[in-house]
Amino acid sequence: MLGFTQRCLQLKLLYIKKGIWFLAYSPEQHPIVLQIGGNNLENLAKATELANAYHYDEINFNCGCPSPKVAGHGCFGVRLMLDPKFVGEAMSVIAANTNVPVSVKCRIGVDDHDSYNELCDFIYKVSSLSPTRHFIIHSRKALLNGISPADNRRIPPLKYEYYYALLRDFPDLKFTINGGINSVVEVNAALREGAHGVMVGRAAYNFPWQTLGHVDTAIYGQPSSGLTRRVILERYQEYGDSVLGRNGNNRPNVREVAKPLLNLFYSEPGNSLWKRKADSAFQHCTTMKSFFEETLVAIPDSVLDSPIEGVPSGREDLFANVQDLLPSPYDVREQEAVYA
Structure with a gap:
């Protein structure tokens, strides 16, 4: 998923009308995904309709942002993980207003709602109530007790075992891993363990040359171009x-x-x-x-004028023991009885 570009549009129609220019992009940016956020079904439908003219490759729904402005007073972002029924309805509305795939970006939990079964309940309900088949999983829970968004990217512990257990328990869905992956070495380590896709966020923005300079050769197998x-x-x-x-x-x-x-x-x-x-x-x-x-x-x-040099650095063993840490398999029978 390197090269997967994502834009975030906060869903207040006034902002959309003033900032509609932001939706435009150059054709070279494909594949490109638009991320939208909100908690009003009518506004979600209108935002999706506005995006159609720009031909994004996917529409993503934000269920992962822990910012107080979003998850607090706004009551959307990661707080929506506590209301999977609404998320399923929202994804159905988004999907009904676009012809491109839809996806959800979320955390592995919120505050004390952080068990693997609760995460699975969220995934199961959303995918059962909507056409959503792709989830981007930030492998940390969110803490909504006043810590900053920056602290929410480092304080809650990473639990990659939750992500890999989702691959096991939901074989018909697609999952992309996110969180704490800072180099192409670590991207390849995640892929070797079976990850469907890997999202690199802050590292690609904060250290673009060091993070992305090796991508063509290390990820896509192309010969070194000597690009400077x-x-x-x-x-x-x-x-x-x-x-x-x-x-x-x-x-x-x-x-x-x-x-x-x-x-x-x-x-x-x-x-x-x-x-x-x-x-x-x-x-x-x-x-x-x-x-x-x-x-x-x-x-x-x-x-x-210096091309990227040397072997990319990173933690090759980042996921070495993850298969030994997987939680017990999710039992969907109770959920199937409810959502049959």
Whole structure:
């Protein structure tokens, strides 16, 4: 699932109408998934209808965000895991308003509702009440007792054994693993244990060169191309200048187009100066060409022109003992009696 792009649209129609430009993307971004969130069936239907014109490859429903604005006052995101019947209804509404596959992204539990059986109940009910056949599993539970979203990505322990038990107990469904996977070495380790797909999130954003520089060879088996960051940025300049202001009202602007690049030189000489120059350039640059001309002087040629080197690092044994930790198989008989 590397290369699987996901956008999140918070479901207030006022925001949708003001920010509809955000739904647009370049054809090069396929496959691309739109993630929507909310707790109003009518609004979910309208948001899905709005997305149809943009031809996303999949619509994903957010049942995993622990932010207080979402799971607290908003009462959606991960809090919806406590109401699988509603999630099943929501997924049916979303599916009825699109012709592309639908999926759910969730955690493995919420607060004290964190047993494997409760997770299975959620998966079983949602898949029984809707056409949902793909779940993206963040292998941590969420804590809604006031800790920050950032802490929710590191404090609750990872339980990969829950994910692999889902593969065993729901063989007709597709599951993608997420959480704590930070390199292509760890992606391959998950795939070797049978994962259907792997989502890499923060690591790909925070350390894009280190995380993604080996993807073509390590994941997809392609020969090394000797690709450098200078070449990447030359191609990105062409792409960026082609999309600037495309959606009216000067959106997207240089800052928005350049944002995915800001960690490209993480830990390299010139990185701090590059970021300071970028902050300044955002105030007046109107093209990606001018942005790069003003900022890349901070980065030595040796950094710009060096291809990714060495063997990718990572924990090859991340899932070594996971099969020994699997919880007892889920008994669906009681659920089948209810949802027959």
